[in-house]
Amino acid sequence: MRIRPDRVAALTWLGLALAVGGQFAALLYAPEEATMGNAQRIFYVHVPAAWVAFLAFAVVFAASLGYLFTRRRRYDLAAWASTEVGVVFTTLAILSGSVWGRYAWGTWWSWDPRLTTTFMLWLIYVVALMVRAYGGAGGQASRFAAVLGVIGFLDIPLIHLSVVWWRSLHPLPVVVRPEGFGSGLHPAMLQALLVNVAAFTVLYVALFSVRRRQMATADVLAELKDDELRLAAPRWAAGGQEVPS
Amino acid sequence: MGALSAVRLLVWKDLLLELRTKEILTGMVVFALLAAVVFNFAFSPSPAQAAALLPGMLWVTLAFAATLGLSRSFVLEREQQCLEALRLFPVERSLIYLGKAAANLLFLLLVAALILPAMAALSGIALGSRLLPLAAVLLLGGVGLVAVGTIFSAMSVHTRIREVLLPVLLFPIASPVLIAGVKATAGILAGWPLRAVLPGLRILGAFDLIFLVLGYLVFEFLLEE
Numbered sequence: 001m002r003i004r005p006d007r008v009a010a011l012t013w014l015g016l017a018l019a020v021g022g023q024f025a026a027l028l029y030a031p032e033e034a035t036m037g038n039a040q041r042i043f044y045v046h047v048p049a050a051w052v053a054f055l056a057f058a059v060v061f062a063a064s065l066g067y068l069f070t071r072r073r074r075y076d077l078a079a080w081a082s083t084e085v086g087v088v089f090t091t092l093a094i095l096s097g098s099v100w101g102r103y104a105w106g107t108w109w110s111w112d113p114r115l116t117t118t119f120m121l122w123l124i125y126v127v128a129l130m131v132r133a134y135g136g137a138g139g140q141a142s143r144f145a146a147v148l149g150v151i152g153f154l155d156i157p158l159i160h161l162s163v164v165w166w167r168s169l170h171p172l173p174v175v176v177r178p179e180g181f182g183s184g185l186h187p188a189m190l191q192a193l194l195v196n197v198a199a200f201t202v203l204y205v206a207l208f209s210v211r212r213r214q215m216a217t218a219d220v221l222a223e224l225k226d227d228e229l230r231l232a233a234p235r236w237a238a239g240g241q242e243v244p245s
Numbered sequence: 246m247g248a249l250s251a252v253r254l255l256v257w258k259d260l261l262l263e264l265r266t267k268e269i270l271t272g273m274v275v276f277a278l279l280a281a282v283v284f285n286f287a288f289s290p291s292p293a294q295a296a297a298l299l300p301g302m303l304w305v306t307l308a309f310a311a312t313l314g315l316s317r318s319f320v321l322e323r324e325q326q327c328l329e330a331l332r333l334f335p336v337e338r339s340l341i342y343l344g345k346a347a348a349n350l351l352f353l354l355l356v357a358a359l360i361l362p363a364m365a366a367l368s369g370i371a372l373g374s375r376l377l378p379l380a381a382v383l384l385l386g387g388v389g390l391v392a393v394g395t396i397f398s399a400m401s402v403h404t405r406i407r408e409v410l411l412p413v414l415l416f417p418i419a420s421p422v423l424i425a426g427v428k429a430t431a432g433i434l435a436g437w438p439l440r441a442v443l444p445g446l447r448i449l450g451a452f453d454l455i456f457l458v459l460g461y462l463v464f465e466f467l468l469e470e
Contacts, residue, residue, distance in 0.1 A: 068466055123417040130413065134406045144400050147463050148414070151396070154455060155418050162421035162448045165428070 008213070011206040018199030022048075025192035033189075039103040042096050044192055048200035049093040050118070056086030056204060057125065057153060064149030067142065073219065076142040079149055080132060081211035083125050085204055090122045113163040120159045124152035251336040255344025256351070262321065263352070269317045270352055273310045277360045280306040285367050295368030300430035303364055304423050307357055307383075308390065312412045314352045315394040318345060319402035332468060342464035346395040346457075350387055357383045370434070378433045378442070385449035386426035392456035393419050399467045425449050 026044035033040035063079035098108050128148045135141025284302045322328045331341055365372050394415050401410035429445035
């Protein structure tokens with residue numbers, strides 16, 4: 001996905017405007033929830049963040065496969081940028097959920113399936129960033145990170161299954177349910193949630209594009225530096241000094 | 246050369262190397278025994294508690310022993326440029342994965358065969374008729390650990406922080422093995438009927454299958470120069 005620079009800026013502003021509107025809707029428009037009271041309003045940050053995290057890692061999976069089969073740098077950069085943004089939003093989802101859990105369950109953390117799976121998800125993609133940082137020269141780090149992007153994504157359902165068999169505490173889905181879309185929510189709550197989901201999604205696309213372009217620019221810059229060094233080398237050598245290559 | 250004889254040859258190579266150097270197995274066994282002793286110091290469980298603690302202690306010990314063995318597995322190949330020789334081995338690259346994984350599994354199962362009775366004896370638990378189902382769980386879990394671990398061992402050996410990277414890669418991805426393994430072991434020790442232990446075994450089986458296939462498919466990408 002290539003988005004022109006001016007459009008990225010427009011997208012960022014759109015995302016921010018939607019986020020501001022969404023938070024107003026969440027705080028003022030949506031009714032107070034009966035059992036949780038105002039603490040429930042964290043849901044308007046938590047759910048969109050979790051949604052974007054899954055979206056980002058699905059993009060990582062697709063881009064990793066693309067990179068392994070085509071070896072195009074653009075897929076690699078897409079996977080990298082999406083991993084970074086995904087980790088940020090996963091962190092946000094975990095932290096916001098934790099605050100809510102302190103209020104609703106009386107504890108910051110519990111080893112509930114959803115929480116355990118999300119934590120493992122977070123770990124896997126943090127490690128993917130580590131592989132990129134320490135993975136060695138050239139395409140090697142990219143190849144390793146792409147392999148991990150594929151393995152990690154396929155492992156998530158298994159982690160989920162293995163912990164579901166354990167216990168469950170996380171609230172059940174209220175938006176996408178067998179009885180129909182949004183049937184578990186007050187209409188105003190659903191509207192506020194959808195605005196926030198849209199805001200976070202637009203912000204994801206904007207952040208992703210900015211990071212992806214920064215990385216591509218860094219590539220070009222490194223190439224230019226290489227050229228410059230190569231051109232400068234004969235001049236140094238002419239001075240009688242050996243240039244270690 | 247047939248696929249089977251190629252894998253057998255690769256396993257034989259690793260076994261022969263191990264027979265001559267005795268580097269990997271000694272390290273794993275000594276570590277596992279020490280871990281068993283340290284756990285008993287740390288928890289000093291009563292016989293009643295021991296049955297509850299044993300599954301966790303057993304799987305943590307095995308997971309750590311597995312990383313010890315796995316991290317050596319490709320370091321040895323790298324030190325003497327053996328990886329280059331392996332790349333020249335005129336078979337499909339994916340078979341190298343199966344060969345290395347099989348050798349690693351063999352080492353891990355040897356350690357498991359030693360550490361399970363040792364831990365049971367230290368905790369005063371009689372294994373008796375539970376030995377067979379426990380062996381099945383250990384086999385399934387061992388295959389899972391090794392299937393993922395061999396991929397990551399080949400990966401981390403090329404990086405700057407290889408000793409750190411292997412466990413950090415392995416444990417999140419292999420968490421289903423540890424969770425299902427611990428639960429199935431606990432179920433067997435508590436004398437549950439086989440039906441109650443089956444979900445765990447199914448997860449272990451699915452994990453083994455997925456990652457053996459995945460490793461077979463992606464290994465080529467890891468061996469490239």
